[in-house]
Amino acid sequence: MAVDLTxxxxxxxxxxxLVSGAVVAFSRNIIHATVALLGCFLxxxxxxxxxxxxxxxxxxxxxxxxxTLTLILFAVMLTARIEDVRTSNTSTGLPVGVALVAALLxxxxxxxxxxxxxxxxxxxxxxxxxLGHALLGDYLLPFELGSILLLAAMIxxxxxxxxxxxxxxxxx
Amino acid sequence: xxxxxxxxxxxxxxxxxxxxxxxxxxxxxxxxxxVAHGARKRVGLLAIMFATLGAAGAQAAFALAHDAPAVSLxxxxxxxxxxxxxxxxxxxxxxxxxxxxxxxxxxxxxxxGKRSTGEMYLLxxxxxLGLSFMAMSRHLLMIYLSIEIVSVISFVLAAFxxxxxxxxxxxxxxxxxxxxxxxxxxxxxxxxxxxxxxxALPEIGARVAAMSAAQHGVPPVVFLATVCMxxxxxxxxxxxxxxxxxxDVYEGAPTPVTAFLSVGPKAAGFAVLVRFFAEALRAxxxxxxxxxxxxxxxxxMLTMTVGNLSAIGQDNVKRMLAYSSIxxxxxxLLGFAVFSTTGTxxxxxxxxxxxxxxxxxxxxxxALAEQNGGDESVGAFRxxxxxxxxxxxxMAVFLFSLTGLPPFAGFVGKFYLFAALVRGGxxxxxxxxxxxxxxxxxxxxxYARVLRSMYLTPAGASDAPVVxxxxxxxxxxxxxxxxxxLGVYWAPLYDLVARTVGMVP
Numbered sequence: 001m002a003v004d005l006t007x008x009x010x011x012x013x014x015x016x017x018l019v020s021g022a023v024v025a026f027s028r029n030i031i032h033a034t035v036a037l038l039g040c041f042l043x044x045x046x047x048x049x050x051x052x053x054x055x056x057x058x059x060x061x062x063x064x065x066x067x068t069l070t071l072i073l074f075a076v077m078l079t080a081r082i083e084d085v086r087t088s089n090t091s092t093g094l095p096v097g098v099a100l101v102a103a104l105l106x107x108x109x110x111x112x113x114x115x116x117x118x119x120x121x122x123x124x125x126x127x128x129x130x131l132g133h134a135l136l137g138d139y140l141l142p143f144e145l146g147s148i149l150l151l152a153a154m155i156x157x158x159x160x161x162x163x164x165x166x167x168x169x170x171x172x
Numbered sequence: 173x174x175x176x177x178x179x180x181x182x183x184x185x186x187x188x189x190x191x192x193x194x195x196x197x198x199x200x201x202x203x204x205x206x207v208a209h210g211a212r213k214r215v216g217l218l219a220i221m222f223a224t225l226g227a228a229g230a231q232a233a234f235a236l237a238h239d240a241p242a243v244s245l246x247x248x249x250x251x252x253x254x255x256x257x258x259x260x261x262x263x264x265x266x267x268x269x270x271x272x273x274x275x276x277x278x279x280x281x282x283x284x285g286k287r288s289t290g291e292m293y294l295l296x297x298x299x300x301l302g303l304s305f306m307a308m309s310r311h312l313l314m315i316y317l318s319i320e321i322v323s324v325i326s327f328v329l330a331a332f333x334x335x336x337x338x339x340x341x342x343x344x345x346x347x348x349x350x351x352x353x354x355x356x357x358x359x360x361x362x363x364x365x366x367x368x369x370x371x372a373l374p375e376i377g378a379r380v381a382a383m384s385a386a387q388h389g390v391p392p393v394v395f396l397a398t399v400c401m402x403x404x405x406x407x408x409x410x411x412x413x414x415x416x417x418x419x420d421v422y423e424g425a426p427t428p429v430t431a432f433l434s435v436g437p438k439a440a441g442f443a444v445l446v447r448f449f450a451e452a453l454r455a456x457x458x459x460x461x462x463x464x465x466x467x468x469x470x471x472x473m474l475t476m477t478v479g480n481l482s483a484i485g486q487d488n489v490k491r492m493l494a495y496s497s498i499x500x501x502x503x504x505l506l507g508f509a510v511f512s513t514t515g516t517x518x519x520x521x522x523x524x525x526x527x528x529x530x531x532x533x534x535x536x537x538x539a540l541a542e543q544n545g546g547d548e549s550v551g552a553f554r555x556x557x558x559x560x561x562x563x564x565x566x567m568a569v570f571l572f573s574l575t576g577l578p579p580f581a582g583f584v585g586k587f588y589l590f591a592a593l594v595r596g597g598x599x600x601x602x603x604x605x606x607x608x609x610x611x612x613x614x615x616x617x618x619y620a621r622v623l624r625s626m627y628l629t630p631a632g633a634s635d636a637p638v639v640x641x642x643x644x645x646x647x648x649x650x651x652x653x654x655x656x657x658l659g660v661y662w663a664p665l666y667d668l669v670a671r672t673v674g675m676v677p
Contacts, residue, residue, distance in 0.1 A: 107396070115393040118369050140181050141246045142313050145305065148195065149321045152298040155202070156328030159291050 010050060017043030034069070034076050041065045055128040177243045184245035187252040188308075190228035190260050194301040197224025198294060205290035213290070214276050221271050221293045225300070229264030232257045236668075242676045248372050250308040251447070254672030258520055259307035259443045262527060266436050267300040269531050272647055273428035273538060292332060296432065299325045303436050307443040310451060310676065312361045312371040315444055319357075319408060322437050323350045330425040330433070342417075342424025349417040350407065357404025363397035364452075373451035381454055390453075390462050398453065398464075402471075405448070408441030409501045411471055412478040419482075422494030427541065430490060431534035434497045435527040442504055442523060446516055450675060455511040457596045465596075468509035469604045476502030476611040483618045489537050490548050492618055493530070496574060499615060500526055506608050507589040510596035517670040518592040522585035524665065525573070525658055529582055532570040532651035536563055539644035553622055555631025560638040564626045566648040571619040573655050576612050581658035586612070588666070 020039030027033040041064040048057035135143050185192070200220050208216050235257050242253035250256075274296075276289045302321030309315040327350065331343030365371055368379035383391045406414035422430045449455040455464040479499030486492035504526075507518035540556070540563070541548050556564040573582035593605050658665060 111392045111396050115367060115391065117366060120369065137181075138247050139249075139313070141184075141249055142317050145314075145317050145321070148198075148298065148301065149317065149324065152198075152295065152321065153324050155291070155294060156325060159295070159328055160331055160334070 006050065009046070013043045013046040013050065016040075017047070030076055034073055037069055037072065038065060041069065052122050052125045053127060054125045055131050177241070178248055179243055179245050181246055184250070187243065187245050188250070189231040190264070191301055191304050193224055193228040193231065194297055194304065197221070197228075198297045198301070200224070201290060201294045201297065205288065205294065217290050217293055218271075218275060221297070222268060224297060225264045225268040225271070228300075228304075229261050229268070232260035232264065236261060236672055239672070242674060244310070244676050245308075248374070249311045249314050250305070251310045251676040252308065253674060253676045255443070255447070255516070255520070255675050256304075256308040258524075258669060258672060259439060260304050262439055262524060263300050263303040263307070263436060266432065266439075266527055266531065267296055269647070269651070270428050270432040270436075271296060272643070273431060273535060274426075275643070292329070292428075295325050295329055299329070299432070299436065303440040306440040309444065310373045310447060312365065312373070312376075315448070316354075316358065316361065319404065319444070320354065322408070322440065323354065326350075326433060326437060329429045330421050332429060333424075333426045336424065338420075338424035339426070340424070342421040346417050346421045353404050353407035353414060357401050357407075360397045360400025360403070363393060363400065367391070367393045367397065373448065376452040377454050380452065384462075390464075394453070395463065399467075401448070402467075405441055405445045406471070409438050409445065409504075410498050411501050411505060412475040412498065415475070415478065415498045415501075418498055419491050419494045422497070423488055423491045427490065427534055427538040430494075431531050431538070434493070434530050434534065435523075438497065438501060439523040439527065442508070442519055446508060446519065447675065449508075449511060450516075457510040457512055457515075459598060459600060464511065465509055466600070468505060468511075469600060472502050472505035472509055473604055473607045474502075475499070475505060476608060478502075480611045480614040480618075484614070486618070487549050487551075489550060489553070489622060490534075492550075492622075493533055493537070496615065496618070497530065499611065500530070500574070502611070503586060503589055503608065506593045506604060509604060510592055510601065512592065512596065513673065514588075514595060514670075515592040517666070517673050518585075518588040520673055521588055521662075521666050521669045524669070525581035525585040525655070528651050528655050528658070529570045529573040529580075532566060532648060532655065533574065535644060535648050535651065536567040536570065539563060539640045539648070540638065542644075543638050543640065550621055550625050553625040554629040555626070556638065557627040559631055559636070560640055562645055563638070563640055563648060566652040567626065568623060569652045569655050571623055573659070575616045575619050577616075579656070579659040581655045581662070584659055584662045584666075 016039050020036045020043060023036035024033045024040060027036065041060060045057045045060040045065070048054075048060055179187070197220060201217065204213070204216050204220060235252070236254060239254070240252070240257070242251065244250070245252055271293060274289060274292055299322055302318045302325065305314060305318035306322060309318055327343055327347045330346050331340055333339040361371075364376060367383070368376045370376050370379065380391075380394055383394065403414055407417075410418040422434065425433065449464065453462070453464065455462060457465055459465050476499050479495050479497070479502055483492050483495035483499065486495060504519050504522055507515040507522065509515070537548055540552060540560075544552055553564075553567075556567070569580060573580035576582045576586040578584075590605055590608060593601050593608070
């Protein structure tokens with residue numbers, strides 16, 4: 001029996017993504033959660049390669065693994081007393097949550113497996129040139145809007161982070 | 173009508189004049205904030221802000237008044253039609269009124285927490301830009317991007333009074349809730365894209381129609397995707413059960429910001445909601461053809477009931493108005509649940525009247541709290557009828573209008589919503605309408621508490637006459653007059669709305 005390598009690699013990548021994601025969500029140790037994010041990001045980058053989205057995969061590695069993850073790690077490391085967080089709300093509602101998630105997964109799985117998904121053959125890699133044309137052609141407006149969003153978000157971050165005044169309720 | 177005119181990038185530029193103006197205003201404010209000082213800075217900020225909003229609103233109003241032909245812009249990303257123009261005018265107006273609330277009186281006068289007004293104006297203009305794009309979007313990518321612009325900047329605005337613990341807490345809840353809602357909406361969009369292989373609403377509409385015809389009903393995948401996307405839209409209009417953030421954010425945010433959030437993003441959320449259901453799902457009011465009337469009707473009943481029942485017990489007027497704004501989202505959903513042109517016209521008309529009365533109510537809270545050291549409780553209104561007669565009279569007008577009593581604009585708006593609903597026909601619409609009427613009765617109860625406090629509770633011995641800033645009184649009157657005028661003579665405005673709410677075919 002011939003083993004379909006694409007299928008094997010897909011399941012490996014999916015497992016990597018899901019297991020890392022589970023660690024991120026459930027780990028009690030925030031450092032472990034942050035490091036597990038690495039596996040999650042890498043798994044998704046691999047899935048992008050499988051979908052012949054090579055440029056997206058590279059960006060995923062550069063931006064998320066290289067940039068975002070490092071930033072999150074810094075934020076975690078530099079935050080004082082991040083380990084002894086007092087949980088003020090202890091009502092977790094675990095049974096209800098588990099039941100809801102199980103029901104949701106059942107519905108999603110049922111719909112995903114019964115839907116006749118339209119399939120189109122995908123053009124081979126590389127996709128970078130096409131993406132470039134799309135960003136400066138058909139999708140120029142969203143591209144520009146994205147830069148406005150980033151500019152405004154940056155100003156907003158400065159507004160919030162700059163301590164012109166000491167917060168009164170922090171002095172106590 | 174023939175095929176809609178689709179314009180490419182360069183041809184589209186003249187049609188987004190209002191948005192280009194807003195963008196230029198943002199950059200001008202940014203530079204002015206850096207270079208100017210003192211009194212000149214204050215005057216310049218006001219001048220740039222109101223010139224930008226005036227120019228943007230005027231361009232949209234011009235297009236509206238001249239019945240500019242509906243076109244599809246940027247190769248189908250945006251729609252320039254009457255429906256979008258109405259909202260663009262509304263957003264420019266709302267932003268200008270809110271800018272007036274937050275205007276610095278003296279050169280050294282900064283906002284709570286010593287923040288510069290320039291920063292707030294810059295952020296307000298950016299949100300206004302996002303709101304305009306929300307109303308025009310006919311492409312999932314544009315819908316998502318514009319919603320994100322509005323959300324991200326709203327988080328910052330909600331946290332603007334940095335000295336206030338409630339403001340920070342509300343903003344944090346807003347961020348977490350907003351992030352989750354956006355995520356679920358994106359997930360829904362990805363299902364829809366997978367099933368239809370398109371992000372453009374008209375193309376999705378064609379595919380969904382074909383799939384529905386083949387399966388004799390809405391395919392489960394489309395239903396699932398839409399329910400997920402409703403989380404994002406429902407969060408923007410604060411419909412139950414996506415309303416949890418509303419009371420905390422509205423109570424904590426500076427009052428001008430609360431006033432803005434309660435009308436701007438809500439109206440834009442409705443614009444996206446209506447356009448999405450009309451173009452991508454081609455929803456009709458028939459209960460047999462699709463589950464959408466049922467979904468929307470249940471959402472409307474739930475939202476109204478949750479909003480009104482929660483508002484009853486509130487003592488903080490800002491928090492009460494937050495729950496009331498949830499209830500009003502429910503009323504507007506009544507017009508949405510029939511998926512007809514009359515329903516859309518009723519929603520737009522109600523959004524216009526709602527923005528007048530709600531902005532007004534928040535202005536009175538703001539003016540009063542400025543005078544008595546930030547007290548926003550119902551008790552702070554005691555004896556206002558004698559302490560500040562003009563302000564109290566304006567507040568009474570706004571509250572009666574919010575309740576939906578004649579002869580105020582709120583009554584006319586509600587009348588059109590219920591009329592559109594009942595015209596849809598069927599037992600279910602009657603049920604929804606009955607729940608709506610019962611809810612209006614409930615709402616009278618909590619609005620009347622403020623009225624009773626103002627006119628029937630005597631002022632305490634320590635309560636001096638309230639000296640309200642003259643610009644606040646003037647603005648309150650300027651908002652109260654049309655609230656009354658539209659209650660007795662609404663035909664021209666309604667006709668204009670009904671005539672122009674058409675979308676790009």
